[in-house]
Amino acid sequence: MERRAFLKIAGGVAAGLGLTGIVSVKPARATPAEMQEAIRAVVGAARITPGKVKLELPPLIENGNAVPLTVTVDSPMTEAEHVRVVHVFTEKNPQPYVVSFHLGPRAGRARVSTRMRLADSQNVVAVCQLSDGSLWSDSAAVVVTLAACLEDGI
């Protein structure tokens, strides 16, 4: 075999191995269906209506390690009518369940903020449960340039 031909084949085999190597070490990702399952596991089988909740996330994120998010719910926050709990879920993080905030009439205002990790460009969903038990949701699509969870530790 000529040296040139040999190098071509060897290079191709090495590239192929490298590629499969990358695919096999890719971290486990949840899927939109798994997110729906996770939502159902947390809130039960009741109907979720879009509306009342407002999930604010920047549409484009440079660093997925700290994504600011704010959830606001349209509620008077009185003893009779208030937000009981706000859950946040993601489609493609390794675990779809992000956080739950437990509020009550003493919150005064249904508005909470935090910072979260995003493993990929994806939809984020906020689901809230009001004091009458009804469920409301909102979703936001986010584009992430540098994903969280991919960097190696020490």
Added chain:
Amino acid sequence: MASALINVPPRAKRGEIVEIKTLISHVMETGFRRTQVGAVIPRNIIRRFVCSYNGAEVFSADLHPAISANPFIVFSTIATESGTLAFEWTGDNGFSVKETAAITVE
């Protein structure tokens, strides 16, 4: 040693809604990362945060690995009476931090 930063307005009018910001130093290790030799770094996160106003719980949160390192949480409460706001973070490996902040209601 973990340290927490809490921002509560020192004084407020009765019935006013006050915004509370909390930040605590913590790695929030997800349990999904690996070292360079391939060993999984065990999970180490804060799982729960509770805020009580003069002993009554007014806000709490259940945290999961998708919360950023150094968890930052902003929420609000109604200034009902003068007293103390107590904050408690608990998590993996027996992590527990308690902080308090005073508020004067006029």
